[in-house]
Amino acid sequence: MTLSILLVLALLAAVVVVFAFEWLPVDVTTLLLLAALVLLGILDVEEAFSGFSNDIIIILASIFVLSGALMKGGVMDRLGEAISRAAGGSQTRVLLFVMPISSVISSFMNNTTTTAVLMPAVLGVCRRSKISPGKVLIPLAYASMLGGTCTLIGTSTNVAASGYVQTTGLTPFSMFEFLPVGFAAAVAGILYMVFLGHRFLPQTREGAEHEGEDIREFLSEVVVTSGSPLAGKALRDSNLAQMGLQVRAVLRGERRIYAEPYVQLEEGDVLLVQASREGLLQVKDTAGIEIRPDVKLGYEDLVSETTKIVEALIMPGSALAGRTIKELDFRRRFGLTVIAIYRRGHTLATKISGLPLRAGDVLLVQGRPDRFRFLADNADLFILQEMEHQPARRRKGLWAVGIFLVAVAVS
Structure with a gap:
């Protein structure tokens, strides 16, 4: 066994150990291995980097x-x-x-x-x-x-x-x-x-089942928009339940209607719904209904740039506790919009704008990424989890499918 073979085996063993214990990122480890092979004279520079121009790399990148x-x-x-x-x-x-x-x-x-x-x-x-x-x-x-x-x-x-x-x-x-x-x-x-x-x-x-108990069900307000396919349908005939939305009440003008299965929906109805974060994000991509704060903001405010969705916890001793979102003028104060509220152990069924906040409440808020920097040092709110929401773009989706099918056909 030659010295070169021993060096290669030793380097491979070292790389496997680093991969296993995750001491360094995978890409950094790989590049260090490549550099070591060149410095030890086992590979020359051309051999070391020839793989980057290989068809395999281009195909995988394209995928x-x-x-x-x-x-x-x-x-x-x-x-x-x-x-x-x-x-x-x-x-x-x-x-x-x-x-x-x-x-x-x-x-x-x-x-x-x-x-x-x-x-x-x-x-x-x-x-x-x-x-x-x-x-x-x-x-x-x-x-x-x-x-x-x-x-x-x-x-x-x-x-x-x-x-x-x-x-x-x-x-x-x-x-x-x-x-x-x-x-x-x-x-x-x-x-x-x-x-x-x-x-x-x-x-x-x-x-x-245990995991399901920890899934946060937020209270939010959903509006049946003008021309919605849900208008004229009874709750039991809608697809709201399939979307994971539990309708707690229907607000029609000054009236509050209990969410019976036979209640017919009308344009302009505000639905008090309880749903997971994923269910609420699905509402944002469904025609005919909108989360109420989205209606107030307007379409341009939402799609002008990437929108972030963040779960923010009301901290103990927070100055926000005991006050409603309306009293706080939350959007003007933080530049963010509260789209839902979660309160552990409680089934909420009132308008979120008039609900007094408590320590331990989790707010689902949305806004531009730069606005969340202000929450980093805020003692009243603590960011629990964040995700990036990309609004569904049907036309771009069709273009992507078309290009995909053409690539498969010509291959």
């Missing part, structure tokens, strides 16, 4: 760009909502919907991205259908891996193999050359998991 376009265009979110509506309460039906869709998407997208995008919708289906999440999430991951074997770009392993074959002077693999074997494996894997494999998966129902 991430296409995946990002589909996500930013709202395509993946819409698909997740469709799965949630169509799957129903049967575990077998849920698997029959989730696994094939995951396999098809992961044939053209990164497996990890596919699983991450579909996971929130799948968890929502499990929660509503009282299905153990472990019985569905594991098959979801398996399906994304099986789908990745169907095309050249479905997994980086196929791309790397094709690149190596090309360096030997042979013809590289075509886009769908893996399809016959990959499709057969995917179908067999899906059928096995749907009808037999799920029986061997762990039951996580108790953990799911």
